[in-house]
Amino acid sequence: MLQLNSVHHIAIICSDYERSKHFYTEILGLEIIREVYRAERDSYKLDLELNGQYIIELFSFPNPPARPSRPEALGLRHLAFAVSDVAAAKKELETAGIDVEPIRIDAHTGRRFTFFSDPDGLPLEFYEED
Template identity: 65%
Template sequence: MLGLKQVHHIAIIATDYARSKAFYCDILGFTLMGEFFREERNSWKGDLALNGHYTIELFSFPEPPARVSHPEACGLRHLAFSVDDIDAAWQLLQQQGVQCEPVRIDPLTGKRFTFFADPDGLPLELYQA
């Protein structure tokens, strides 16, 4: 066995770094731990934490290709976050102008969830813990 302990981080490439940084920090509540401009790549890298834990590497690259999302494409399907109160979280996202699908119930677990997207269309999910 490899001895994996947990997911260390998730890397996301944004077309507009400032817009995505504002979305993840100001709307979703991540904290910017560090920010670096890599001149040789003309690329920003932001290290974002969720509840004090390093979670997301947010990158920018000049003219990245569009993500194939619809219909379902091979690869990362979505990124899910757990919440205690999905109705309150759904309402807060709506107030920030983030369009969410109606809250549904997972037929396998009986838990409530909804989907929405980041500024580049990356599918995100809220899942009531």
């Protein structure tokens, strides 16, 4: 059987690079590892980490095609971030002007969670861990 070690990264293509860079770094607090402009593609690639772990490649491309991204669309459903206190994380986002859904309880684990969106509507989740 194939032996996978971990998820290496998640790649996200955004429509407005500066707006998404601000969201992921200033609002969510991810740290920049490196930022590269690729002239041949007229594209930025921003590598982001969380707590020293490389997690997101943020790309910009001219005129990327639209893709359905609501949680029930075929394909990637959402990206979830573990937090210690969902209510506090929700309040921070709302203070920054980000719309956040009401907090729900996972029927199987009893854990609290909530959904919000990045600037392009990509569904994101905060899931409460100990």
